[in-house]
Amino acid sequence: MVDMSNVKLRIENIVASVDLFTQLNLERVIEICPNSKYNPEEFPGIICRFEEPKVALLIFSSGKLVVTGAKSVEDIERAVNKLIQMLKKIGAKFQRAPQIDIQNMVFSGDIGMEFNLDAVALSLPNCEYEPEQFPGVIYRVKEPRAVILLFSSGKIVCSGAKSEHDAWEAVRKLLRELEKYGLIEEEEEW
Amino acid sequence: RLRKWQSRLRVSDAAERNLAFALSELDRIASQLKLPRHVEEEAARLYREAVRKGLIRGRSIESVIAACVYAACRLLKVPRTLDEIADISRVDKKEIGRSFRFIARNLNLTPKKLFVKPTDYVNKFADELGLSEKVRRRAVKILDEAYEKGLTSGKSPAGLVAAALYIAGLLEDEKRTQREVAEVARVTEVTVRNRYKELVDKLNLKIPV
């Protein structure tokens, strides 16, 4: 069994797509969004920032949204409800509840052990390590689908997971591989 | 049937034209970088393999050729920085880097096969700096000790070698300035200085004043 007791994971960012099921007139939406930007020539959506909860929203005329920067699923729900209240003031009608899909979660974390990345890259199958371009080892987990960046300090970044459970599962698979190739207990023997 | 035959001819025509263009681009890069013939041949072999596996789709021929040149250099241990290749290529190094990682993944070029020993970089940079065998050996010793102490993981190999050569030059009385070693290694003086400080500190090196 892989020892995960020293492993830590922290949510850093959640990306969600949302469907409000209502067409929106972006020209009117801008007027009620304080810190927003809208240049249809460069990007088709309104870029809007909320301070509370601290998120960034991309608002499209189809009534679909992308919410980023959230630290919790609840932040996303609060942001969506806040936007809906604002949109109601300019006459938008909502017949049904918005559909929120978590698309991507990013975690930072720590495995609690240092690594010789040259050794990791030599033995760990299907990983990438190009220290001239990026200081971390890039490891892709197929199931659940996620990508883990492993640094020599033992700190990690896990992205692409759709839930916290999936992120832990992906990290567990990485640790299992590291252990399988004898890369775990090497504390002194570099 | 005739139309099909003609379109097939056109396809092979296009394929031949693309290959000819790719190989001429390879020739241009190889001659400018003064690459040995076997490296150019390996790059050509990698490119044909990439085409055969359909890895060019969505990528420019130029970025893939540049990537193949870089990969061939790594495979055959002929040190060339990505910057040197990007300098004479029409595509930027970010794009070449992407193509390189893509073909590396798909042509089974593992980190092991692509690994170039710091020693090889030492010789390349030392050649350009006109440094003696004594300095080279000292630099390699410094790099070996740094590796043993875990000071090299995640660090730019070029930056590490540049700092090691700078230190070795000071220790063996064949000083080259930080600016000179930084230039041949294609890193900034700040990077050389940072690596220098860490190596001197953690390896307890006594630099003569």
Add this chain to the structure above:
DNA sequence: AATTTACTTTTCAAAGC
């Protein structure tokens, strides 16, 4: 030379070019 700002890598959706 120290600070600050910024870019490298990964992930993902949205609508349109």
Add this chain to the structure above:
DNA sequence: GCTTTAAAAAGTAAATT
């Protein structure tokens, strides 16, 4: 493919002071 948005890791880079 690209465009925009967010976020961390650690390294390197560039611009200010």
